[in-house]
Amino acid sequence: xxxxxxxxxxxxxxxxxxxxxxxxxxxxxxxxxxxxxxxxxxxxxxxxxxxxxxxxxxxxxxxxxxxxxxxxxxxxxxxxxxxxxxxxxxxxxxxxxxxxxxxxxxxxxxxxxxxxxxxxxxxxxx
Amino acid sequence: xxxxxxxxxxxxxxxxxxxxxxxxxxxxxxxxxxxxxxxxxxxxxxxxxxxxxxxxxxxxxxxxxxxxxxxxxxxxxxxxxxxxxxxxxxxxxxxxxxxxxxxxxxxxxxxxxxxxxxxxxxxxxxxxxxxxxxxxxxxxxxxxxxxxxxxxxxxxxxxxxxxxxxxxxxxxxxxxxxxxxxxxxxxxxxxxxxxxxxxxxxxxxxxxxxxxxxxxxxxxxxxxxxxxxxxxxx
Amino acid sequence: xxxxxxxxxxxxxxxxxxxxxxxxxxxxxxxxxxxxxxxxxxxxxxxxxxxxxxxxxxxxxxxxxxxxxxxxxxxxxxxxxxxxxxxxxxxxxxxxxxxxxxxxxxxxxxxxxxxxxxxxxxx
Numbered sequence: 001x002x003x004x005x006x007x008x009x010x011x012x013x014x015x016x017x018x019x020x021x022x023x024x025x026x027x028x029x030x031x032x033x034x035x036x037x038x039x040x041x042x043x044x045x046x047x048x049x050x051x052x053x054x055x056x057x058x059x060x061x062x063x064x065x066x067x068x069x070x071x072x073x074x075x076x077x078x079x080x081x082x083x084x085x086x087x088x089x090x091x092x093x094x095x096x097x098x099x100x101x102x103x104x105x106x107x108x109x110x111x112x113x114x115x116x117x118x119x120x121x122x123x124x125x126x
Numbered sequence: 127x128x129x130x131x132x133x134x135x136x137x138x139x140x141x142x143x144x145x146x147x148x149x150x151x152x153x154x155x156x157x158x159x160x161x162x163x164x165x166x167x168x169x170x171x172x173x174x175x176x177x178x179x180x181x182x183x184x185x186x187x188x189x190x191x192x193x194x195x196x197x198x199x200x201x202x203x204x205x206x207x208x209x210x211x212x213x214x215x216x217x218x219x220x221x222x223x224x225x226x227x228x229x230x231x232x233x234x235x236x237x238x239x240x241x242x243x244x245x246x247x248x249x250x251x252x253x254x255x256x257x258x259x260x261x262x263x264x265x266x267x268x269x270x271x272x273x274x275x276x277x278x279x280x281x282x283x284x285x286x287x288x289x290x291x292x293x294x295x296x297x298x299x300x301x302x303x304x305x306x307x308x309x310x311x312x313x314x315x316x317x318x319x320x321x322x323x324x325x326x327x328x329x330x331x332x333x334x335x336x337x338x339x340x341x342x343x344x345x346x347x348x349x350x351x352x353x354x355x356x357x358x359x360x
Numbered sequence: 361x362x363x364x365x366x367x368x369x370x371x372x373x374x375x376x377x378x379x380x381x382x383x384x385x386x387x388x389x390x391x392x393x394x395x396x397x398x399x400x401x402x403x404x405x406x407x408x409x410x411x412x413x414x415x416x417x418x419x420x421x422x423x424x425x426x427x428x429x430x431x432x433x434x435x436x437x438x439x440x441x442x443x444x445x446x447x448x449x450x451x452x453x454x455x456x457x458x459x460x461x462x463x464x465x466x467x468x469x470x471x472x473x474x475x476x477x478x479x480x481x482x483x
Contacts, residue, residue, distance in 0.1 A: 005140045005221035005229065006134060007447065008190065009285060014218060017193025018333065022282075025331040032435050039428070040467065042476040049408055050478055056405035079390060086383050090329050093380070098248070098346045100335045286442040320371075326372035327438075352376065359373050 021100075024107035027114075028085040031078035038075035069125050074119075080117035084110050127151050127203070129162065131173070132215040134222050139327045142222065151203070159191055159206050159214070160198040161162055163226075175226040185274030189226050190215040195276040217279040219288060232288045233275045233295070239318075240292060240300040261307035268302035268347065270340050271295060274327035277334035277344055283327045290323035294334035294344030297325055301347035304354060316355055325351050379434045382427035389424035413482040421479045429468050436464040 049059035054072050062068040091097055097106050127149050134142035149165060151157060158181055167173045175198070176186040182200035189198050192208040192213050206212060220228040246255065278284045278293035292300065300319065303309050319325045325348060334344040396411055397403070411417060444457040 005136065005223065007221055008132060008142075008216045008218050009447070010215075010226075019336045021336070022331040022333050025329050029439060033439065036432050036436060036467070039445060040469050041470065046475060047478045049405065049483060050412060053405045055406065065277050083390065084386050086387065089330065092349060093352065095346070098349055099343070100332055103332050103335075103345075125242050283442070284447060322372035322375050324372070326376050355373050356377070
């Protein structure tokens with residue numbers, strides 16, 4: 001073993017050569033982290049909106065203001081992606097789409113559906 | 127042709143460097159990347175890499191070409207470097223011994239962990255343990271692995287946890303013995319893989335399938351192992 | 361066999377199953393909420409509170425919140441044990457991993473108690 005030797009691990013270079021299946025999986029992870037952080041915002045808004053009428057108005061105002069709208073859009077887009085990628089993962093657990101060709105189609109489909117959701121949400125929120 | 131080559135000599139270098147080289151390739155035919163390495167070595171004998179059979183059978187010359195792992199001997203230059211610049215680096219994630227030669231100990235240790243041999247505790251028959259053609263069929267797509275390490279060193283899960291995650295190469299062989307009708311150690315083999323790392327660190331990104339020079343599918347084998355674990359666990 | 365104290369059930373298989381079951385529950389809950397928002401023409405406090413305070417919805421919220429906690433823990437633990445490693449964080453990487461995991465546990469605790477106190481605190 002050579003524990004003190006250099007290790008060739010240039011991440012940007014390697015990432016650039018990765019197949020779409022890897023990109024799709026990485027986005028699954030990124031959207032999971034966005035959702036984990038975003039849940040704090042969701043808890044806050046839910047608490048406000050369920051407190052009383054005044055709280056509901058404040059919650060509505062927060063979601064309509066640009067920073068709140070952006071956060072809502074990011075959370076819902078991440079949710080859409082995370083759910084679709086999750087379904088793809090479940091299918092893989094049942095050995096559906098476990099060839100490279102099917103996995104590539106699935107990855108592109110996941111990304112395409114999420115982009116569609118992102119655009120749809122943007123139209124709905126603004 | 128422009129070539130960028132990863133160099134590291136542990137006796138003289140503190141850290142690796144990248145050499146930019148210029149090489150005249152013969153006109154009118156597509157060389158393999160290994161041919162390019164041989165031409166480079168003819169000019170500079172200090173360049174180190176592994177090679178043996180030069181036809182994709184031995185699995186010695188797995189390297190990283192323009193960000194993608196593969197066997198240098200069966201990867202055409204036109205395919206590795208479609209835009210004309212060839213970048214040659216050692217397999218990612220393993221300690222570099224010298225230049226393009228990596229220390230494979232960690233990779234072999236994971237292979238060893240899955241007990242890559244037939245276990246059968248029944249008394250051996252007079253001649254040999256027979257297998258039906260159908261059962262033999264199940265080993266196709268599993269036994270062909272040449273242990274070149276292209277898959278495991280293309281796998282981020284293996285980069286992050288090379289000591290805990292068995293990696294695609296080892297798991298393909300794990301399934302090769304789980305699927306063998308003559309093997310009687312199925313329960314023990316599965317129990318050894320049940321922890322959160324050995325097999326469950328796979329995220330199904332299929333980098334292994336994308337780079338395998340033999341066209342094998344470790345991701346599918348990993349899915350089958352998980353299904354076996356699941357049906358055994360219920 | 362790799363042993364590790366910080367996985368959820370200390371079994372990869374248990375984590376694997378829990379991750380998927382909790383995903384389905386949280387996914388259905390999210391669909392339920394989206395469906396409610398899309399099919400409600402005029403949203404106000406009374407409508408929203410009326411939706412969340414029904415007993416089935418309180419039970420579903422509780423189930424979803426607990427599932428989310430398990431799902432988030434398995435996911436965040438996996439992310440942490442992937443990236444917080446010696447290669448990037450040096451010899452003290454286990455300390456950083458510990459801090460990261462404690463922050464995750466803290467947030468998950470908040471995500472458990474906050475929505476539950478809101479939903480069960482409704483009049």
